[in-house]
Amino acid sequence: MMMSGGAAARDSRRLRLHVRGAVQGVGFRPYVYGLAIRYRLGGFVANDPHGVVIEVEGARAADFVAALPLEKPPLARIDGISVQQIRAVESDEFCIRASEQGKVSTRIVADAATCAQCLSELFNPSSRFHLYPFVNCTHCGPRYTIAERLPYDRRSTAMKHFAMCKACAAEYADPASRRFHAEAIACPLCGPRLSHGIDEVAAEIAGGKIVALKGLGGYQLLCDARDDEAVRRLRQRKQRERKPFAVMVAAVDAVAKIASADATELALLESTARPVVLLTSRRQLAPEIAPDLSRIGVMLPVAPLHHLVFHLLNSAHPRADGSPWVIVATSANPGGEPLVIENDEAERRLAGIADLIVTHDRDIVSRADDSVVSVVAGRAQFIRRARGYVPEPIRLARAVPPVLAVGGALKASVSITRGDEAFVSQHIGDLDTVDGIRFFEETIEHLISTLDVEPAVVAHDLHPNMASTRFAEASGHRLIAVQHHHAHAASVMAEHGIDGPVLALVLDGFGHGSDGGSWGGELLRCEGARFRRIGHLVPLRMPGGDRAAREPWRMAAGVLQALGRGAEIPRRFAAQPLAAGVLALLDQPDVPTTTSAGRMFDAAAGLLGLSTRQSYEGEAAMKLEARVHRTRVAENAWTIEQGVLSLYPLFERLVADAPDPTVGTELFHGTFAAACVDWIACAARETGLTTVVLSGGCFLNAILSEEVQRGCVAVGLNPKLARQVPPNDGGLSLGQAWVAALQMLEQQRLEGNA
Structure with missing residues (x-):
């Protein structure tokens, strides 16, 4: 795409910019294009393996550079901008070039909840996206869960199977459209389709039935959260005796009917990540939602599908007492097993749980459960970090060698370091089933592929009998074992950019101690890659x-x-x-x-x-x-x-x-x-x-x-x-990665001084 910048006065300078961060698949190139046209500049913008490369030429090039980080698209994250002056080519034209190939050092952004503009189109009868459950743009929709590899182009996603219709192709190619290179763009003519109508989904829920619905990162089980019998039936079928269920409400103004929430909690609920947020319950729902607990997990609709379900519930099945609809929205998996993502798998494994299974034909490449957060000391704290946040990296204090850290056995995650970033995977779960271990291995393979990293070392827990430890031992890589509670402490040190020395209070359930004992309430002194147990x-x-x-x-x-x-x-x-x-x-x-x-x-x-x-x-x-x-x-x-x-x-x-x-x-x-x-x-x-x-x-x-x-x-x-990863074993892999990386840096220094 090319358009004249119409530079009023020729400037002999041409600037080349490299922008690093989450800048692919978020509308960054059309944003740059519009900015360049505003300042009447020539040049180009293109995705490259490191992020986005820009060349601009014209009298107001410096103004362009100053404005670039100020008006970026909502999902974009800029980690750094480098600028160099190069020889001018005397061009008034500004264009968007095709992506450059090479070794990848950029990243995919996390999945994002439906934006206000798409939501407006969803319920606008004159829009071609009216009531279409897969409407999205560069500001929202699936990203990580449909991406196979980088660069993030349609041919590298689950959307490669859907040929765009004429209207979608036109928007995809138009830099003035917010769907310019929106890789998941689709409409009723050319996009994914549901196996059942939303009206049927709403009718089943209103009738006390359980529905399995394919969401962004996997299938969810839905039912009426005020129907005691439906919730009891869900517990029985899912073999989930007392563990709490999360619930979903249509909009933030319905939250006050069921829970107390402060401004920080409401902001989390409405964020593009749309996590489950733990709130103090007003006890207006079925007692079996969260037996004997004072808090319930609440979330807002994530995808257009959810908005449509609530729309039909409220319009076709209003509650007799006028109260807002609240539905259970829990992971669709038999007890303890990974989240279901495949259609045939759903039909096979969920048939005994759900009364209706609603599939669609857009594949989920990477399963990602709902993230769960609570507000502690005025700020968000992760209980489970997954959809909406992964694969956003943790910025490290310095660049480190590439490390794969494989975490523990419960609430598992894995981490990979690349330069000065650590990429912590989505919540994997417990590694006590064959399917759980398979998901663990798939996650490692997908992270390595999308980050284009070959680990120099694999870090693992000190416990010799964990499935993650056995995986590390079979990997063929150099190994570094990290004591469990040292890894817990190091995860907080890593996210706060601390080498030490520090004190660390680690209060945990179980971890294999350095003496072979069962540890779990430890006072440590940590510095660099080392620790000492002082209490x-x-x-x-x-x-x-x-x-x-x-x-x-x-x-x-x-x-x-x-x-x-x-x-x-x-x-x-x-x-x-x-x-x-x-x-x-x-x-x-x-x-x-x-x-x-x-x-x-x-x-x-x-x-x-x-x-x-x-x-x-x-x-x-x-x-x-x-x-x-x-x-x-x-x-x-x-x-x-x-x-x-x-x-x-x-x-x-x-x-x-x-x-x-x-x-x-x-x-x-x-x-x-x-x-x-x-x-x-x-x-x-x-x-x-x-x-x-x-x-x-x-x-x-x-x-x-x-x-x-x-x-x-x-x-x-x-x-x-801990703020950027959970303090429980979900953050263990980050600590392992940081300790192993520091050990490697220390060894490199010693070898350099030898």
């Missing part, structure tokens, strides 16, 4: 080993025995047939122990009678958190000796005083947080360090996170929380 929680006994992690009453029994109250176990846990056997087991010398903070939460839940068996990871801790209205600190309820923090005095008080469960949870949270601050402050005085990173799955507990952060600030410390 830990007092070991708790785990009668039955891993079974105790699933049955909190066992952890409570271990605490009772340690307090000299073992005789109370059969009476306190009379409903447990194995209570007497556990008492006998605790008298044996070889009972496993752990320093896990997660198991300490379990013990508290067991002692307070709030949980005896967990149906999903973290259930007991979440039930504890749900009871807290305000925190309370028990005096003289902890000890610190030679770096070991013990809360046995607090446990003794919970047992002896037998407080109301709500008071008990408030005492536990407040006292544990205060004890952690005291522990950190003691270490800070001994080491002289003032920066402390806070990581590990227990920091998903908003009350604990806020109390510890606030307490650290109050004693003059500088706390850092």
Whole structure:
């Protein structure tokens, strides 16, 4: 495409610009084209393997350079602009050239929710996109989930199978259109089609049925969130006993009917990423949505499909009481398995769950579950990082060698470093099934392909029996093992650009310790690629080993025995047939122990009678958190000796005083947080360090996170929380990558000095 810039006065200078960042597939070239025409410049713009290359020539070239980053398209992210002066070619024409090929160093942007302009067209009867469920433009729609490789062109996406009609081809080729090179452009004449009408989808949901709907990153299961029977049926069919479901509402003004949300939470809900946001529930929905919890996950429509479903529900099936429609929107996968993305797979695996399966013929290249966030200490914190955020990179403090880090075994993710960026994959899930491991391997292959990186080393967890560790060992690459809690700390250090030295408080469920033990409540000193364990929680006994992690009453029994109250176990846990056997087991010398903070939460839940068996990871801790209205600190309820923090005095008080469960949870949270601050402050005085990173799955507990952060600030410390990746094992791979990269840089320095 070419048009005259009509330069009024010839300028002998010609500038060449290279723009790095998320600048492909976001309308950046037509933006540059329009800017060049505005300033009456000659030259060209083109995608290249590194981002976008621009040459401009004319009297106002400097004005163009100054304006370039100021008015960029909404999905564009500019990481850097380099400018050099070259010889003029005396051209008044400005054109958009074809993409250049070569080794890739640019990136694909994340999928984005339907923009306001497309939404307007969706419901405009005069638009050719009226009620078309796949309307999109360069400002919205699928990106990462349909991309096969870079450069991001239509021929490299799932849209390559759809030949554009005349109208779509015209918009695709028109620099003045917001659909110029919108690779997913489609309309009813030439684009993807649904297997069933939206009217049928709405009728099934309104009739109490369960619908499987193919979304951006995979299939979702939908049903009426106010229909107790429908939600119970979904739990039964999905084999999801008590784990909470997310819900979707049509628009932000409907949120207040079901939950409390502040300005930060509302902004997250309306962001282009459209994550699930945890909000305080008003308890207006079916109790089975989030049993025994105080918060629910809420999201707004992501794709045109969702908007159309709500449109039909509200117009054809208005609720009798006038309340807004709220639908369950949960991942379509049988319990514990990866998200379903293939049509034939959906028909096969979801037939026993959904009453209606709605497919379409646009393939999903990379599955991506919904992201989940909460607001902690006034800012977003990831619980699950996936659709809408991946593959946005984490900026590192310096350029590092290429590393593949394969994460852990639960809530897995993988990371790849390229230059001064780390690309953390979407949430993969648990690697305890064949399908889960296959998804893990597919994700690695896709990331390596789209980033065009060959790793020099593979980083993995210290645990020898993880599926991710076995993958690393079979890769043929050089390996670097990274201790689990060191990786947790390093993930926060990486995103905040910290080499150290720092203190790190890592409160987690389980990680293989350097001594082979079961760690999980650790105080570390971290610097560069090294760490030293300077403290830990007092070991708790785990009668039955891993079974105790699933049955909190066992952890409570271990605490009772340690307090000299073992005789109370059969009476306190009379409903447990194995209570007497556990008492006998605790008298044996070889009972496993752990320093896990997660198991300490379990013990508290067991002692307070709030949980005896967990149906999903973290259930007991979440039930504890749900009871807290305000925190309370028990005096003289902890000890610190030679770096070991013990809360046995607090446990003794919970047992002896037998407080109301709500008071008990408030005492536990407040006292544990205060004890952690005291522990950190003691270490800070001994080491002289003032920066402390806070990581590990227990920091998903908003009350604990806020109390510890606030307490650290109050004693003059500088706390850092995970913000760009989850503090749980979902962020583990980033920490592994950072530690391994620093080890490699250190080795290179030593070899250079040899």
